[in-house]
Amino acid sequence: xxxxxxxxxxxxxxxxxxxxxxxxxxxxxxxxxxxxxxxxxxxxxxxxxxxxxxxxxxxxxxxxxxxxxxxxxxxxxxxxxxxxxxxxxxxxxxxxxxxxxxxxxxxxxxxxxxxxxxxxxxxxxxxxxxxxxxxxxxxxxxxxxxxxxxxxxxxxxxxxxxxxxxxxxxxxxxxxxxxxxxxxxxxxxxxxxxxxxxxxxxxxxxxxxxxxxxxxxxxxxxxxxxxxxxxxxxxxxxxxxxxxxxxxxxxxxxxxxxxxxxxxxxxxxxxxxxxxxxxxxxxxxxxxxxxxxxxxxxxxxxxxxxxxxxxxxxxxxxxxxxxxxxxxxxxxxxxxxxxxxxxxxxxxxxxxxxxxxxxxxxxxxxxxxxxxxxxxxxxxxxxxxxxxxxxxxxxxxxxxxxxxxxxxxxxxxxxxxxxxxxxxxxxxxxxxxxxxxxxxxxxxxxxxxxxxxxxxxxxxxxxxxxxxxxxxxxxxxxxxxxxxxxxx
Ligand code: ADP
Ligand code: MG
Ligand code: MG
Numbered sequence: 001x002x003x004x005x006x007x008x009x010x011x012x013x014x015x016x017x018x019x020x021x022x023x024x025x026x027x028x029x030x031x032x033x034x035x036x037x038x039x040x041x042x043x044x045x046x047x048x049x050x051x052x053x054x055x056x057x058x059x060x061x062x063x064x065x066x067x068x069x070x071x072x073x074x075x076x077x078x079x080x081x082x083x084x085x086x087x088x089x090x091x092x093x094x095x096x097x098x099x100x101x102x103x104x105x106x107x108x109x110x111x112x113x114x115x116x117x118x119x120x121x122x123x124x125x126x127x128x129x130x131x132x133x134x135x136x137x138x139x140x141x142x143x144x145x146x147x148x149x150x151x152x153x154x155x156x157x158x159x160x161x162x163x164x165x166x167x168x169x170x171x172x173x174x175x176x177x178x179x180x181x182x183x184x185x186x187x188x189x190x191x192x193x194x195x196x197x198x199x200x201x202x203x204x205x206x207x208x209x210x211x212x213x214x215x216x217x218x219x220x221x222x223x224x225x226x227x228x229x230x231x232x233x234x235x236x237x238x239x240x241x242x243x244x245x246x247x248x249x250x251x252x253x254x255x256x257x258x259x260x261x262x263x264x265x266x267x268x269x270x271x272x273x274x275x276x277x278x279x280x281x282x283x284x285x286x287x288x289x290x291x292x293x294x295x296x297x298x299x300x301x302x303x304x305x306x307x308x309x310x311x312x313x314x315x316x317x318x319x320x321x322x323x324x325x326x327x328x329x330x331x332x333x334x335x336x337x338x339x340x341x342x343x344x345x346x347x348x349x350x351x352x353x354x355x356x357x358x359x360x361x362x363x364x365x366x367x368x369x370x371x372x373x374x375x376x377x378x379x380x381x382x383x384x385x386x387x388x389x390x391x392x393x394x395x396x397x398x399x400x401x402x403x404x405x406x407x408x409x410x411x412x413x414x415x416x417x418x419x420x421x422x423x424x425x426x427x428x429x430x431x432x433x434x435x436x437x438x439x440x441x442x443x444x445x446x447x448x449x450x451x452x453x454x455x456x457x458x459x460x461x462x463x464x465x466x467x468x469x470x471x472x473x474x475x476x477x478x479x480x481x482x483x484x485x486x487x488x
Contacts, residue, residue, distance in 0.1 A: 006050070006420035014429055017049060020171055021162065021424060029230065030158040030482075033223040042226065045155055046425035046481035048465055051163045051186050052436050053419060055138045056487040059461075062131055062140045062440045065348060067456050068341050069129050069145060070444040072324070072334045076315045077123075078451035080333050087323065088314050091380060094407035098282045099317065099380050101293060106310040109300040118300075119260050121449040124202040124273060124307035126150055126195055127316075128439045128462070131348065132416040141414045142348045143437060147316030148280045148308050148382065152482060153191035153441055154230030156462040159484045160188030186486055191441050191460025196234035198443025199273055201455055202305045203241055205445065206272035213269045214243040215262070215304070217251070219278040228277050242269065248278060249288055251295035262302040274299050275307045280382045309448060318378045322352040322409040350412040355405040364410045369394050376411050376471075389413075389471045418468045423481050434465040436483055461485070 009017070025031060025044035032045045076084045092100035110116055128150035131140040163186045166172050199214055206212055214235060216228060228245075235241045244264050246254055255271070256263050262271040278284045285292040300310055314320075323329060327346060331337065337345070353364030368375060377388040377396065388396045390413070397405060418433040441459035446452065466472070466480035 009422075017166075017171060018424065018427075018429060020166065020169070021047070021049065022427065024162050024165055025158075028158060028161065029226055030155055030162060031226050032155075033221075033225065035223065037221075037223070043426070044424070045159075045226075046423065047159055047162070048434070048481055048483040049422040049424060049429070051484040051486035052421050052434065052463060052465055053488050054436070054438065054463070054485045055133065058131075058133045058138050058140045059438070059485060059487055061344060061348075062129070062438055062461075063458055065140075065341075065344050066129060066440045066442045066458050067444075068334070068337065068345055070125065070127055070442045070456050071453065072330065072337075072345075073127065073145060073147060073315050074123075074125060074312070074444055074446045074453070075333050075451065076320065077309070077311045078446065078448055081311075083332075084311075084315065084320075087320070088317070091317060091319055091407070094404060095380050099314070101285070102310055102314055105293065105297050105300060106314070108297055109310065112297075113301055118309075118448070120303045120305055121447045122202065122205055122305045122454070123309045123312055123446055123448040124198065124305050125312055125442070125444045125446070126153075126198055126275075126307055126459070127442045127444065128153075129442070130437055130439045132414040132435070132437055135415050135417040140348055140438070141350050142321075143414065144318065145316055145321055146382070146439075148313040149277050150439070150441065151224055151227055151277070152439070152462045152464070153189075153195045153460060154227035155224075155482050156189040156460065156484070157192040157230065159482050160186060163484050163486075164188060186484060189460035189462065189484070191462065192230045192234050193238060194457065194459035195441060195443065196231050196238060198445070198455075198457065198459060199231070199235060199275060199307065200239040200241055201443075202307065202445050203239070203272040205454060206305055208270050208272060210270055211242075212272035213264065214241060214273045214275055215255075215264070215271045216243055216245045217274060217276045217278050217299070218245050218247060219284060220247045220249070222277070243275075244269070244271075248284060248292040248295045251298065252291065255298075257298065257302060260301070260303050262299065262304045271302075271304045273305045273307055274302075276313075280313065282381075311448070316382075317380050318409050319354075319380060319407075322354055322411075325349045325352050350414055352412070353410040355408055355410055361406075365405070368397060368410055374413055376413055378409050378411060379407060384472055387472070419465075421465065421483070423465070423467075425481060430467070433468045434483075435468045436463050436465040437480075438463055438485070 022044045031042040092103040128146045130143040354361045372393040423430045439462040444456045445454040463483040465483040
């Protein structure tokens with residue numbers, strides 16, 4: 001079965017749907033703050049009107065490969081640490097400003113700890129592996145693997161509920177002569193609950209004598225705070241665990257350390273898990289660098305479980321993703337992988353090249369100038385808006401010293417199929433072709449010292465879509481919208 005054609009709508013149908021969608025969003029927390037917001041007024045989040053078709057086989061592959069990716073990445077920081085560290089050190093020399101500061105925080109935390117060993121061996125990863133579907137083969141192709149501050153797990157659950165509401169309320173039926181999908185039920189991502197469960201498991205293993213709490217480290221003026229709140233609410237409702245929210249700048253004044261344990265100063269609640277929804281970009285440390293980097297160090301040295309630890313965050317560098325694309329390296333990092341698993345894992349990769357003095361690097365340097373239209377150039381950055389696309393690559397490379405090229409990776413462009421859907425953003429409806437990026441969440445609780453895995457789970461999904469004419473897809477960055485899957 002293939003998706004039907006997208007139905008056409010009259011003006012009055014659009015009006016009716018828009019009102020229902022926006023009111024449901026406001027009524028149920030599918031919301032974001034607008035830019036430069038005043039507290040407390042939020043807008044409906046940018047969303048699609050319909051769920052977007054996704055081949056069932058692509059979705060199943062993405063689900064099946066998640067736990068393998070989780071294990072692959074944590075092995076980097078556990079069993080393969082001595083192999084990882086020199087790579088990160090080299091990367092730090094090229095990117096002193098950020099990778100270098102993170103790396104320094106990692107080494108200082110160890111140096112300044114008793115017996116030069118971190119006091120908390122347990123470590124938590126809430127990861128998200130992002131893909132686009134290859135338009136000719138339906139194979140999922142990995143865009144990137146995120147190991148820090150993965151977002152939209154909360155709102156993803158909400159949009160699944162919204163699309164189901166429209167189905168059940170009969171609005172889709174009454175507004176359209178037919179739906180472009182036949183299913184009565186649209187799948188709902190359980191990411192809100194599953195991400196909360198991951199945090200709760202870490203809290204359980206923390207083994208505090210009193211009721212411990214989870215500390216969310218957030219950005220000041222965070223526009224996407226409702227996405228985070230849904231996870232907080234799930235922690236409280238499903239697990240009876242309280243959480244607090246602090247910015248990196250607030251950490252030193254609002255927490256206190258006793259016997260290396262971390263407490264919230266005002267209540268003396270003991271913190272079991274530090275969950276970062278900030279700290280992944282240079283801008284998070286920019287306003288007050290000394291204070292915020294000190295805060296990161298203080299948290300890293302405490303006995304609280306970090307989600308993620310500095311080293312786990314660093315393992316998600318784009319450069320590491322590039323290094324991990326060969327079967328030799330994968331077998332080295334994850335020796336227990338079966339042939340079937342390896343085949344699946346490798347099928348998710350497109351070519352990613354280093355831009356260094358190796359043979360491969362030299363080939364890539366040529367490719368970047370000869371056929372830039374097939375590539376995206378990526379620095380070691382997170383959070384959207386940092387990449388250089390296609391025809392802009394040659395002039396960008398020429399504008400920097402060739403010695404600096406090594407800090408970037410060159411990645412083949414993935415071309416997913418276009419779909420018709422409607423995007424609702426700032427109360428306006430847009431009808432343009434869209435392309436989608438599927439993210440699969442995973443949670444993994446592990447011992448950073450000996451590599452033991454205490455739990456490794458899938459944790460729902462996210463579909464984000466954007467106009468096919470735009471290069472980037474960040475929702476918070478203003479490029480895209482939250483979508484949901486309908487499987488065919
Ligand atoms: P970030 O860590 O900043 O999110 P990404 O690697 O996810 O960086 O790139 C940002 C966006 O650029 C992606 O969401 C996607 O829309 C687009 N993009 C990145 N890599 C590719 C690729 N290989 N092919 C097509 N689009 C890509
Ligand atoms: Mg990223
Ligand atoms: Mg991304």
